[in-house]
Amino acid sequence: MSENLSNINLLEAVNVKLEPQGFKGIYGCMIEFQSESKMNFLKFKYSYEYLGNKNYSGHIFKINRFKDIYINDKSPQNFIEDISIEVSETLYPLEVQCNHSGGFKTIRNFDEIKKRWHKKKKSLLSKYKNESVIKYINVFDKSMSFEELFIEKMRNDFFLSLYFQPIFKYYTAFYKIESTLKFPIVGTSKQVCFKVNQRLDENHLKENEYRIIMDGEIEDERSLTDLEQKLDYPIYNSDSIEDKGNCQITYQLNNISKIIEGIYAEFNLNFGNTRKVVVKMFLLE
Structure with a gap:
């Protein structure tokens, strides 16, 4: 800290508080998985919009994912990749609530997401009879059975996990x-x-x-x-x-x-x- 700052300014500077009022932004995202023999990576964009502080119990953000997703710098190349992306689109828009230190707290629009998923599931099952697709749909459907299961699933999303960590302290x-x-x-x-x-x-x-x-x-x-x-x-x-x-x-x-x-x-x-x-x-x- 520079020498001309007072103790009050020092205390203010090290007390990091999130003040996101009016925030709208677009993030470029990439995740890279490396093994001893190969590397795979995924690229896409998110939009974030601050919705408010519900009853002073935590900040709420609305998150949307852009449709363009690249796997190793290419559009999805196979059937399973296409299906997984189509299924995951039902998650958005996603409303995440974090506590005042920035830690992940809950998903606020589970009922809305569940309705979108039921509509998408019906459409997918009418189009595809492939056993692997049905198995994938059933696994995803299980995570949508209960709100607690779904919240835990989203807590395990790498980008949400990193973005919503308790760093404002x-x-x-x-x-x-x-x-x-x-x-x-x-x-x-x-x-x-x-x-x-x-x-x-x-x-x-x-x-x-x-x-x-x-x-x-x-x-x-x-x-x-x-x-x-x-x-x-x-x-x-x-x-x-x-x-x-x-x-x-x-x-x-x-x-x-x-x-x-x-x-x-x-x-x-x-x-x-x-x-x-x-x-x-x-x-x-």
Whole structure:
């Protein structure tokens, strides 16, 4: 912090509060999955619109996904990719409520989404008799059976999980705090816990720029074998300390509203086929 700033300004600067009133924006998004032998990536865009603060219980955002989706820089190339994209379109618009620290809280328009899905399901079943398509539809339909199941499904979305993390906090005079955060790095399995050092970049703060940096390691009750087998709960014990993986995440915030303008995240994993996941999300307009 620059020397001419008072203690009051210091306290204000490290107390990061989200003030998203009037926000509308479009984000470019990319997620990259790397194994030892290959890399696959997905690109698309989201629009975000701030809807308000419902009874002061948390911020609400309406999210839409653009139709153009690219897999390894190409439009969907096969039948299953087309179906999965068509099915997922029923999720949008999606209304997400977060708490005042920015953490994911709930989905507010489940009933509306469920109605869209029932209409789409009827249309798909009338068009396709392929066994693999019917199986895919049934799996998706199961996640729509109960609101709690659906919310958990959306909590496991990589972009929602990263965007709605509790980053709007008081970072103390030392510019940092320790947190335990969860990320969906094992597919549809239970999210994985990371012990994270969460800090404001002091050098950027001197220039009135807000950058939050997280460095963390997996600190989950499940062993490497549990995670390898995508188990939700610990089954296989380990007698030794295991290096399960780590993460490095950077958030770039607007210096006034504190709206997220960019996210860059790397997850390095010591289990499974995917050994590295890179997520990028940047405000385009």
